[in-house]
Amino acid sequence: MLDSLTPRLAALCRYARKLTLTPWAMEAADVERLRAHGLDDRAIVDANQVVSYFNYVNRVADGLGVELEPTWPQGLRERRTYGARRLEFPSVAADTLPWLSVAQMREVDRLMIEEFGIALEQMMENAGRSLAVLARPLLGGDARGRRVLVIAGGGGNGGGGLAAARHLAVAGAEVEVRLNGPPERLDPVPKRQQTSLGAIGVAARFRPDEPLPDTSLVIDAALGYGQRGAPSGETAHLIRALPNAPVLALDVPTGLELETATLREPHVRAQTTLTLALPKQALRAGDAKDVVGDLYLADISVPATVYQRLGLEYESPFGCSPIVRIEMA
Amino acid sequence: MSWIKRATGAESLPNILASHSLNAEALDAHLRLYRTIMFGDSPLTRSEREAIAVAVSAVNDCHY
Numbered sequence A: 001m002l003d004s005l006t007p008r009l010a011a012l013c014r015y016a017r018k019l020t021l022t023p024w025a026m027e028a029a030d031v032e033r034l035r036a037h038g039l040d041d042r043a044i045v046d047a048n049q050v051v052s053y054f055n056y057v058n059r060v061a062d063g064l065g066v067e068l069e070p071t072w073p074q075g076l077r078e079r080r081t082y083g084a085r086r087l088e089f090p091s092v093a094a095d096t097l098p099w100l101s102v103a104q105m106r107e108v109d110r111l112m113i114e115e116f117g118i119a120l121e122q123m124m125e126n127a128g129r130s131l132a133v134l135a136r137p138l139l140g141g142d143a144r145g146r147r148v149l150v151i152a153g154g155g156g157n158g159g160g161g162l163a164a165a166r167h168l169a170v171a172g173a174e175v176e177v178r179l180n181g182p183p184e185r186l187d188p189v190p191k192r193q194q195t196s197l198g199a200i201g202v203a204a205r206f207r208p209d210e211p212l213p214d215t216s217l218v219i220d221a222a223l224g225y226g227q228r229g230a231p232s233g234e235t236a237h238l239i240r241a242l243p244n245a246p247v248l249a250l251d252v253p254t255g256l257e258l259e260t261a262t263l264r265e266p267h268v269r270a271q272t273t274l275t276l277a278l279p280k281q282a283l284r285a286g287d288a289k290d291v292v293g294d295l296y297l298a299d300i301s302v303p304a305t306v307y308q309r310l311g312l313e314y315e316s317p318f319g320c321s322p323i324v325r326i327e328m329a
Numbered sequence B: 001m002s003w004i005k006r007a008t009g010a011e012s013l014p015n016i017l018a019s020h021s022l023n024a025e026a027l028d029a030h031l032r033l034y035r036t037i038m039f040g041d042s043p044l045t046r047s048e049r050e051a052i053a054v055a056v057s058a059v060n061d062c063h064y
Helices: A007-021 A028-035 A041-064 A074-078 A102-114 A120-138 A156-170 A188-199 A233-241 A288-292 A304-309 B024-039 B046-059
Strands: A091-093 A147-152 A174-179 A217-221 A247-250 A272-276 A294-298 A323-327
Touching: A007 A028, A007 A041, A007 B046, A028 A041, A041 B024, A041 B046, A102 A120, A102 A304, A120 A156, A120 A188, A120 A217, A120 A247, A120 A272, A120 A294, A120 A323, A147 A156, A156 A174, A156 A188, A156 A217, A156 A247, B024 B046
Parallel strands: A091 A323, A147 A174, A147 A217, A217 A247, A247 A272, A272 A294
Antiparallel strands: A294 A323
16 A cells, blocks of 8 residues: 555655554664655654644544544444454564475475474464454454354365364354365364364355355365365355455465466455465465455464474564564565 | 533534543643644645544544
């Protein structure tokens, strides 16, 4: 969004955003960045006063329950939240992270399981819980009573979706889960997720002929980073039948083949994608950006030594939070 | 309207100002600060100042 502004105005807006979100993190360099755009000390003081004043007046409005005047359209007056509250999560610059190939991600998974004793079930649970955490702001900040539709495949990605479904259902959301194949074809670990989900009264159904229900949020956990070729069968049907609602994709939107950076048909168009461990290279390739949406990264507790084994320079981006937003340059 | 009653005579004010009209001095100081920083002389243009205001209010997700 800032890209379309003049460099000077973009710098002012960056200053405003940082001072509003993380006032404790301000440093002399932030003022230097304004000077670099030709702003003198008086201009910087004035910018600071505007930022400070609007933080003040926003709190007057929110703290005293100030409503919009009757001259505003009713829809606007009733709306209480705007956007995805994306800024609740700290951001990391895209270029400070290594971006993985599919082969590298496979190796990370293998090392985690075979050499570091982190079972698939643990990683899946972390993925699902992170997904459920990120789903809340997308549901307006509170999962209770909100409808969530999860489309889940039979592999690891689907298992993460099933875990997220359980966490959201327990938190009070009305969750509906559709599988892309018969439940007996679930891999063993996702199968256990499905059993736990069933035990709290949420059925993961395979219903090829039924339309999908209306929902506030779709969670796309049909296919993961290893997907090859165009989605087919019930996966393709589910993608085509998705209701008109924002989509949160786990790891990669279904239909985006990461191995070859190819966007297949049909594919899911996500507003938000939560990728795991480290971002995958093809998530920022040409066509991908439109279907990936805002890109977030969740920790599944991969130690730095795993990445060192792959010859990658890595410093954990999760110091402040187990979920971070990846800020593209 | 807001959760707080407004002072007598504050009926015609915008809600944001009426909301704290019970403290007339604070309201007056608020208005003077607002006019000074948003409409007074400044090396920043009017539109730059409004853009900063939008940036802050958007990040705060302020409904007003």
